[in-house]
Amino acid sequence: MNEDSPALVTGASGFVGSHIARLLTARGRKVRVLLRKTSSQAALRGLPVEIVYGDVLDRASMRAAMQGCATVFHSVVDPRFWLTDQSPIYRNNVDGLVNAMDAALACGIERFVFTSTMGTLGLNPDGPVTEDIPFNWLDRAPPYIRARLEAENRFFEYCRVKGLPGVALCVANTYGPQDYQPTPHNGQLWQIAQGKAKIALDVAQPTVDIRDVAQAALAAEICGRTGERYIIANEFIGARAFHALAIAGRGQVPPVLISYRTAYAIAWGVEQAMKLLQRKDYVVSRDAVYLSNVFGEMDNGKARRELGWQPRPVSETVRDAVNWFAAREREAR
Numbered sequence: 001m002n003e004d005s006p007a008l009v010t011g012a013s014g015f016v017g018s019h020i021a022r023l024l025t026a027r028g029r030k031v032r033v034l035l036r037k038t039s040s041q042a043a044l045r046g047l048p049v050e051i052v053y054g055d056v057l058d059r060a061s062m063r064a065a066m067q068g069c070a071t072v073f074h075s076v077v078d079p080r081f082w083l084t085d086q087s088p089i090y091r092n093n094v095d096g097l098v099n100a101m102d103a104a105l106a107c108g109i110e111r112f113v114f115t116s117t118m119g120t121l122g123l124n125p126d127g128p129v130t131e132d133i134p135f136n137w138l139d140r141a142p143p144y145i146r147a148r149l150e151a152e153n154r155f156f157e158y159c160r161v162k163g164l165p166g167v168a169l170c171v172a173n174t175y176g177p178q179d180y181q182p183t184p185h186n187g188q189l190w191q192i193a194q195g196k197a198k199i200a201l202d203v204a205q206p207t208v209d210i211r212d213v214a215q216a217a218l219a220a221e222i223c224g225r226t227g228e229r230y231i232i233a234n235e236f237i238g239a240r241a242f243h244a245l246a247i248a249g250r251g252q253v254p255p256v257l258i259s260y261r262t263a264y265a266i267a268w269g270v271e272q273a274m275k276l277l278q279r280k281d282y283v284v285s286r287d288a289v290y291l292s293n294v295f296g297e298m299d300n301g302k303a304r305r306e307l308g309w310q311p312r313p314v315s316e317t318v319r320d321a322v323n324w325f326a327a328r329e330r331e332a333r
Contacts, residue, residue: 004030005030005068005069005070005071006029006030006031006032006050006068006069006070007024007029007030007031007032007069007070007071007072007073007221008032008033008034008065008066008069008071008072008073009021009024009031009032009033009034009049009072009073009075010033010034010056010065010072010073010074010075010076010100011034011074011075011076011077011115012033012034012035012043012044012049012075013033013035013036013039013040013041013042013043013044014043014075014076014077014181015043015174015179015181015183015186015210016075016077016115016171016174016210016213016214016217017033017073017075017076017115018043018044018178018180019176019178019210019211019213019214020073020075020213020214020217020218021033021044021047021049022047022178022214023211023214023215023217023218024218025047025048025049027218030050031047031048031049031050032049032050032051032052032065032069033049033050033051033052034052034053034054034056034061034062034065035051035052035053035054036053036054036055037053040180040181042180043178043180052064052065056076056092056095056096056097056099056100057091057092057095057096057099058099059099059102059103062099062100062102062103063103063106063107065103066103066104066107066109067107069107069109070109070110070111071109071110071111071112071113071221072100072104072109072111072112072113073113073115073217073221074097074100074112074113074114074115075115076092076093076096076097076100077093077115077117086143086144086147089143089144089147090143090147090150093147093148093150093151094147094150094151094154097114097151097154097155098154100112101154101155101158101162101164101166104164105158105162105163105164109165110165111165111166111167111221111224112164112165112166112167113166113167113169113217113220113221113224114152114155114166114167114168114169115169115171115213115217116148116151116152116155116168116169116170116171116229117148117170117171118170118171118172118206118231118233118295118298119141119144119145119148119149119291119295120135120145120148120149120152120170120229121133121135121170121231121295121298122134122135122136122137123136123137123294123295123296124296125296127297128296128297128298128299129231129295129296129297129298129299130231130298130299130301130302131170131228131229131230131231131302135149137294140290140294142287142290142291144287145291152168152229155168156168156227159226159227160227164226165226166226166227167220167221167224167225167226167227167228167229167230168228168229168230169213169216169217169220169229169230169232170229170230170231170232170233171208171213171232171233172205172206172207172208172231172232172233172234172295172298173185173205173206173207173208174186174207174208174209174210174213175189175207175208175209175210175314175317175318175321176209176210176211176317176320176321176324177210177211177320177321177323177324178210178324179210179321179324179325182325186321186325188200189246189318189321189322190321190322190325192243192246192247192252192254192255193246193247193250193252193322193325193326194250194252195247195250195252195253197255198255198256199255199256199257199258200239200243200255200256200257200258201239201257201258201260201263201289201292201293202238202239202240202257202258202259202260203238203239203260203292203293204236204237204238204239204293205236205237205242205292205295206233206234206235206236206295206296206297206298207233207234207235207236207237207242207314207317208232208233208234208311208317209234209311209312209314209316209317211312212232212234212309212311212312213232215309216230216232216303216307216309219307219308219309220307223306223307223308224306224307225306228306230300230302230303230306230307230309231298231299231300231302231303232300232303232309233298233300234300234311234312234314234317235313235314236296236297236298237314239257240254240257242314242318243255245314245315245318245319246318246322248319250322260289260292260293263289263292264286264289264290266284267284267285267286267288267289268286270284270285271284271285271286
C-alpha cells in the first residue's frame with residue numbers, strides 16, 4: 001500500500017468519517033476529504049486535511065476527488081430511516097456507493113474500505129451473530145435496512161465481478177467523543193447522563209467505540225481480505241447497565257424503563273395520529289422500535305483474528321463520551 005499517496009475519506013463531516021480522518025492524520029498520513037459545500041466542518045477543525053468539494057451523487061466530482069489516491073475510506077451513510085419519502089436513502093446509500101466504486105475502479109484505487117452496518121447481518125436466535133449468517137429477515141426489514149443491504153450486495157458484486165479491492169465493516173451502534181452533530185445514539189446517551197431523559201426502552205444493544213471503528217478501518221486497509229466483511233461490534237449491553245454507566249458520578253436519576261411491547265403499541269398510536277394529521281418524517285415509529293431490539297450479541301472474533309482489532313471496554317467509551325459532551329457544554333457557556 002502506497003502510504004505516500006493521499007487517502008480519501010468520503011462522508012468526512014460525519015461521526016465515522018471524521019474519526020477515520022482524525023486517526024489517519026495522527027499517524028502522519030496525507031488525507032483528502034470529500035465534502036458537500038453545505039457540510040459542517042466542525043468535526044474536522046484543526047486537522048491537516050485537503051478538502052475537495054463534491055457529492056457522491058456527482059460522478060465527475062468523485063473521480064476528481066480520487067485522482068492520485070491509493071485508498072478510499074467510503075463512510076457516506078444516510079441514516080434517516082424516519083423519512084416518509086425513502087428515495088434519498090436509496091440514492092445516498094446505494095447510488096452514492098456505486099458511483100464511488102466506479103470512480104475507484106477508473107482511478108486504480110488500491111484499497112476501498114466500505115463502512116457498512118450490522119443491519120446487513122443475518123439474525124441468530126440461538127447465539128452470537130457471525131459474518132457467515134446470510135440475511136434472513138427481509139420480510140421484516142424496513143426500507144432503510146433494505147437500502148443498506150442492497151448497497152452491501154452491490155459492493156460484494158463489484159469485488160467479485162469487477163475486481164474492486166474492497167473490504168466491508170459491519171458497524172454496530174457507535175458511541176464516543178467528538179460527536180459534533182450529535183448522532184441519535186450519542187445524543188440520547190448525553191440526555192441520560194444529564195438526567196433529561198425520563199423514559200427509555202428496556203432493550204439491549206451491540207455497541208462500539210467510534211475510535212475503535214477508525215482503528216478497524218485502518219487495519220482493514222492493510223490486513224483485510226478483499227471481498228470480506230468484518231463485524232465491528234464490541235459489548236452487548238442492556239439498558240439498565242448502560243444507563244448506570246452514563247450517570248455514574250453525576251448524581252442523576254436513570255430513566256424509567258418501558259417494555260418493548262409498550263413502546264411498540266405507543267409507536268403504533270403515534271403513527272395513526274400522524275397519518276390523520278398528514279404529518280411526515282416522524283421519528284417515533286414501529287420500525288424505529290423494532291430496530292432498537294432486533295440485533296443480538298455479535299461475534300467479533302474474525303476482526304480480532306484477521307485485523308488485530310482490540311476494542312476498548314464500553315465503560316471507557318461511555319465515560320469519554322459523557323466527559324466530552326460536558327466539556328463542550330461548559331465551553332459554550
